[in-house]
Every structure is written in C-alpha cells, then in structure tokens.
Amino acid sequence: xxxxxxxxxxxxxxxxxxxxxxxxxxxxxxxxxxxxxxxxxxxxxxxxxxxxxxxxxxxxxxxxxxxxxxxxxxxxxxxxxxxxxxxxxxxxxxxxxxxxxxxxxxxxxxxxxxxxxxxxxxxxxxxx
Amino acid sequence: xxxxxxxxxxxxxxxxxxxxxxxxxxxxxxxxxxxxxxxxxxxxxxxxxxxxxxxxxxxxxxxxxxxxxxxxxxxxxxxxxxxxxxxxxxxxxxxxxxxxxxxxxxxxxxxxxxxxxxxxxxxxxxxx
DNA sequence: CCGGAAAGATTACGAGCGTAGTCTAAAATG
DNA sequence: CATTTTAGACTACGCTCGTAATCTTTCCGG
Numbered sequence: 001x002x003x004x005x006x007x008x009x010x011x012x013x014x015x016x017x018x019x020x021x022x023x024x025x026x027x028x029x030x031x032x033x034x035x036x037x038x039x040x041x042x043x044x045x046x047x048x049x050x051x052x053x054x055x056x057x058x059x060x061x062x063x064x065x066x067x068x069x070x071x072x073x074x075x076x077x078x079x080x081x082x083x084x085x086x087x088x089x090x091x092x093x094x095x096x097x098x099x100x101x102x103x104x105x106x107x108x109x110x111x112x113x114x115x116x117x118x119x120x121x122x123x124x125x126x127x128x
Numbered sequence: 129x130x131x132x133x134x135x136x137x138x139x140x141x142x143x144x145x146x147x148x149x150x151x152x153x154x155x156x157x158x159x160x161x162x163x164x165x166x167x168x169x170x171x172x173x174x175x176x177x178x179x180x181x182x183x184x185x186x187x188x189x190x191x192x193x194x195x196x197x198x199x200x201x202x203x204x205x206x207x208x209x210x211x212x213x214x215x216x217x218x219x220x221x222x223x224x225x226x227x228x229x230x231x232x233x234x235x236x237x238x239x240x241x242x243x244x245x246x247x248x249x250x251x252x253x254x255x256x
Numbered sequence: 257c258c259g260g261a262a263a264g265a266t267t268a269c270g271a272g273c274g275t276a277g278t279c280t281a282a283a284a285t286g
Numbered sequence: 287c288a289t290t291t292t293a294g295a296c297t298a299c300g301c302t303c304g305t306a307a308t309c310t311t312t313c314c315g316g
Contacts, residue, residue, distance in 0.1 A: 261315100263313100266310090271303085273302085273303105274299105274300095275299090276299090278298095279294105280295075280296090284290085285289080285290075285291090
C-alpha cells in the first residue's frame with residue numbers, strides 16, 4: 001500500500017483545502033485561490049505546496065512547462081487521521097468520553113442534534 | 129480572568145496527566161509516575177514540568193526545600209481546547225460533520241452507543 | 257538570438273518541541 | 287565545617303513550521 005502520508009500542518013491544510021475543492025490545478029491558480037482566503041505571500045504558498053509534495057500528500061503531473069497538482073491524501077483520510085489523533089491523545093482512544101465531553105461542555109445546535117438522531121437511528125437499524 | 133494558558137504540547141500533556149490524577153505532587157514523584165508510563169529521562173520530564181510552569185498550566189508551591197506542583201489548567205479545559213481546535217481546523221467549526229464522519233468511518237462500540245443514547249436523552253429532556 | 261518574466265528549487269531564519277546535559281545554590285551527611 | 291547530593295535553572299541541539307527571499311532554468315516576446 002502507499003506508505004502513509006506524514007501529518008500535514010495547519011498551514012498546509014489550507015492549501016489542501018483548495019485542492020480538495022478543485023483538482024488538478026496549476027500552482028498559479030492554487031496561489032490565487034489560497035490568497036482569496038488568506039494574506040499569505042505567493043512564496044509562502046509555493047513553499048507549502050512543495051512541502052506537501054515532499055510529504056506525498058499531493059501529486060504533480062508535468063503539463064508542458066508547469067505542473068498540475070492534485071491531492072493524494074483525501075479530505076476524508078485527513079479528517080480520520082486528525083479525529084483519531086484527538087481521540088487517542090486527549091480522550092484515551094475512546095469515543096464516548098468525547099461525546100460525554102461535548103454533551104456537558106459544548107452547546108449543541110439544532111443541526112448537531114439532528115445529526116445525532118440520524119446517527120443513532122442508523123446504528124439501531126444496523127443492530128437488528 | 130486568568131489569561132488563557134497557551135496550548136500545551138503532546139509531551140507536556142503526559143506530564144499533566146499524572147497531575148490530573150493526583151495533585152499536588154513533588155517533582156520527584158511526578159518524574160517517577162511519568163516514567164512508569166514512558167521511558168523518558170528524568171531531565172526531560174523536569175524540562176517539561178518547567179515549560180508547563182512557564183506557560184501557567186501548573187502552579188508550584190514552595191514546600192521547604194522543594195516545590196509541590198498542581199495543575200492550573202484542568203483536564204476538562206484542555207479537552208475543550210483540543211476538541212474545539214479539531215472542530216475548527218478540520219470540520220469547519222461544526223459538530224455535525226464530525227459526528228457524520230464518525231458514523232461513516234469509525235466503528236462505534238457498545239459503550240459509544242450507550243453514551244450517544246444518554247446524550248440524546250439528555251437533550252430531549254432539556255428541549256421540553 | 258537575447259533579455260526579461262515566470263515556475264520551481266534551494267536556502268533562510270526565528271519559535272516551539274522533543275530530548276537531554278551542565279551549572280548553581282542549598283541542604284544533608286560525615 | 288567540607289563535601290557530596292539534589293532540586294531546580296539555564297543551556298543545547300536538531301527538527302518542523304510559518305514565513306519568506308534568492309537562485310536557476312526555461313520559455314516567451316521583441
């Protein structure tokens with residue numbers, strides 16, 4: 001299997017974000033897109049892109065004089081990695097303390113409650 | 129209010145862990161406790177303790193020749209900070225995508241399901 | 257064909273982190 | 287009292303990250 005992508009940093013994830021929305025893209029377009037949501041220097045964004053390439057989180061396909069970049073790490077994989085990491089680091093690897101924590105310390109919006117119900121319904125269906 | 133404690137690192141949280149379980153404690157005991165769960169050098173652990181002190185995450189009360197250390201940042205505060213950070217960084221600040229993610233990509237144990245039910249029940253009671 | 261622009265590669269640099277080692281002051285011990 | 291031990295303070299060092307600047311190669315326009 002493709003060896004696991006090393007963890008990507010906060011800043012790097014902002015670059016991934018634009019690739020997750022649209023890929024492949026040339027670096028120029030990536031820079032432009034990232035700059036629409038940040039005030040980072042072009043050089044900074046290119047550096048991050050290069051690091052992501054080095055980590056294997058994105059691919060670069062030569063297209064004439066330049067490259068077209070695409071995500072290798074999917075958003076779902078990344079979300080899983082990060083969630084798993086939080087769970088392990090902070091909640092002893094178990095989901096229930098996380099849920100308990102939210103129920104006690106964070107207010108839940110209507111949407112969250114709806115999502116919870118859906119989740120539980122899905123589980124109950126599967127259980128039987 | 130007491131100015132917010134800066135984020136604590138992974139290694140530092142392992143030291144907090146032993147203080148959350150029992151406090152106050154002298155550094156010697158902290159070192160011993162941490163070493164029961166890791167192979168870190170005594171010096172390393174003392175450094176981490178010092179950094180935590182610098183960050184204001186723990187307090188030190190003089191007790192004769194040495195200090196007794198106690199957590200200032202509570203485990204709940206820390207869990208909140210970390211959860212909030214994950215939510216904001218990875219899930220656009222909303223809980224429902226996190227939940228959806230778990231329901232789709234992680235298997236839930238019996239305990240998790242029970243916790244979910246409890247959570248939902250508590251919400252429903254509050255709603256009416 | 258030549259000089260400038262543009263894309264990528266390389267280098268930079270301070271802060272925080274993981275991981276200690278050294279220095280100092282004070283206390284305990286012989 | 288002189289010496290050893292020890293708790294804590296200070297220093298260190300390589301790595302990643304955020305944030306770029308500089309160098310190099312290559313193509314495009316005149």
